[in-house]
Amino acid sequence: MRLLSRLFAIGIAVSGICFAASAKPIKVTIVKKGDGYTLLRGGKPYFIKGAGGSSYLDKLVECGGNSIRTWNSNIGALNLKEAYQRGLTVTMGLSVGIERHGFNYDDTAAVHAQLETLRKEVRKYRDSSALLIWDIGNELNLNYKNPKVWDAVNGIAKMIHEEDPNHPATTSLAGVNPKVVAEIIARCPDLDLLAVQVYGGLAKVPQQIREAKWTKAYIVTEWGPTGHWEGPQTPWKASVEETSTEKAAVYKSRYEASIKVDKNCLGSYVFLWGQKQERTPTWYGLFTENGETSEVVDVMQYLWTGSYPKNRAPHLDSLLLENKRGTNSVYLQAGKAYQAEAFVHDPENDKLTARWELLPESTDLKTGGDHESRPEPIAGLIGDANTEHAIIKAPEKEGAYRLFLYVMDGHNHVATANIPFYVKP
Template identity: 65%
Template sequence: MRFTHVMLLTLTGCLLLMTAAVAQHAKPIKVELIKQGDTYTLLRGGKPYFIKGAGGSTYMDRLSAYGGNSVRTWGTANGQQVLDEAQRLGLTVTMGINMARERHGFDYNDAEAVAKQLETVRAEILKFKDHPALLAWGIGNELNLEYTNPKVWDAVNEVAEMIHELDSNHLVTTMLAGINQREIDYIKEKCPALDLISVQVYGGLAAVPERIRATGWEKAYMVTEWGPTGHWESPQTPWKAAIEETSSEKAAVYKSRYEAAIMKDRHCIGSYVFLWGQKQERTPTWYGLFTEAGEENEVVDVMQYLWTGQWPLNRAPHLDSIRLDGRKALDFIYLQPGKTYPLDVAVTDPDNDSLSTRWELLPESTDLKSGGDRESRPQAIPGHVTNATVSQARFTTPEQSGAYRLFLYVTDGQNNVATANIPFFVQ
């Protein structure tokens, strides 16, 4: 048995190496944009290709199984691995090119630093340009966020020109935070080498077609990040804690906003939903479609429906409400230290699966960044929820005053989850 096991591992390793080698030496697939009347169509290998994508390279097997066809990265780290895995699964990759940001201290007046960056990018393009899973290049991420120097767009165009010289098979874009007249004007003036723009919009997704047309942008575009209502555009408590939608509220807005914009606009060639994975950004649940354990929330069900027209056979629990002391998050809850209060949950399961709950108390995050920069997860405080059932529990507040957030996870035993949290202040 041991010999057989070793042989199997060796054979598996050889097959993986062969797959990688084949992908590395396979011919690139031509990608181009065509315009017919008022409609833009992306062609890949001469065939129409509407991007049904997700941001992130985790759970790529699930993305493929659920009807997605593309992933988007923020840089070329692990680029070979991502491209090879995408090729194996029948997916494509919009490969991010990491560009230094002014908000992190980079000076686009420094010609030597800009030239050095260009040479770094050149090496990245040469390394991956012929991979058959490659779809497009994305120059930088939200370079317009907290910036003042328009020379960044000269650098973007210089990279785009270089890419076109080295790689005639793939499209080139840049990812913008929001839709602003100033940036569109700069790009029209300074970045003629870009094939299209990419925008990243959250709460305002439904208005994207109208807003883009209002700027005078007449070419194609894609949406490279979209998702729940962003923490910067959500209601806030008096102690400045943003109020997060429940997973079920998110599912509703993902569906309605996608159908209103991405699905309908003839200038949009597709999108990348955010985030196909999990991350700490304001909270551990705000943007990820998965928990840290890989459980899928209701938004994943919605994405499968939007991509395929079919709902999954087993769906996530649906959370109607969560109340602390009879109050919801928008009631801006103040509580006394060391007191016990009731928790009430209204949740159902479409498949009548048996549900279970877990609760987690966190201090309100203070490691707050912008632009998706890495944040640290607050340390959980155990032991404050008792007598928990699916619909009720008892919660005893911490003795120390301050801002906290109580998280609820409802699971169905099928790797599906509903999530919610409720911020409160102890005083």
């Protein structure tokens, strides 16, 4: 116990030294340049090539990324230290009460208490040289009704300017809703820039920003594949997910049509530099649960550096079940055997291996990225499996299921696909 206590104390001391070494704020400003805006960090132009999350930071640097985005400051010191050690910056999230979670913006005492809590957070982290931007709340406009939330946001932005003259303040919105943007223009004059979070509609964001009459700079704090609420659904309301190869194509095209070319955009944070369960275990993460990278990571390296990695992830064109895609509404009969086929190849002809997994369709469905639990896999129903095909026995119980395929190349790269199906008795 004494040894553990001493090691813990040493750890705190070392952490404190590392963090103290970064305690020299670098001034960040936004300046008008021609017909657009430029973010300056230490007087030098700084375009954000960022990722959401704090995992796999060495890989982020290797791929040409320069910044991370967090959703709260719970482990702010650790995030700032880890970022500083790698030459990364941080857009630091500040946790703000959400109406759909029960926060009441008519409660002036609660609003004031929140402001003072966040004041302590700003004072704690304002001097880090890794700090880039303060992000006030996350998707506060999602399912909200009380416009006083924006008065609170402006109060927090004003407080940030009082406490920290070196870093701008923003708030991240779900989508680009003209009515919401109008509320923010009217109620939040102290915001320095806007942050938006858009998936399937990313290519339209520059036009939407202009139509919403937002004239300041903006960033995109979340973007990624086609959202589960945007794409095709089966008759039993299961969202159809893109393959990792299809995702790579849309990440590239949407980024090049918006973030890369809009002079009012100061950069972005791709979602998610890690893994999470949201509708499926593979929908939004650029990594698997085992830490393997998908073809999307290859694309991000190209977008950030202009070149692809020497060894690239496998390319998965499609996954079929009984010669049908997920968009074809696949129905199976309980207990019967069916064939699944995958069309996959590797750019370097690396030897491929496959893992097939059968899951019940997720029923723990949330909104706004709230935590979801992963369904337990069903064992014993997949046979004669390799990278190109497998025999699937339909479960005996009626209901919605999903077949997953992971194809690995032996170099920590993976291709992913899944297909939803419904079992009839």
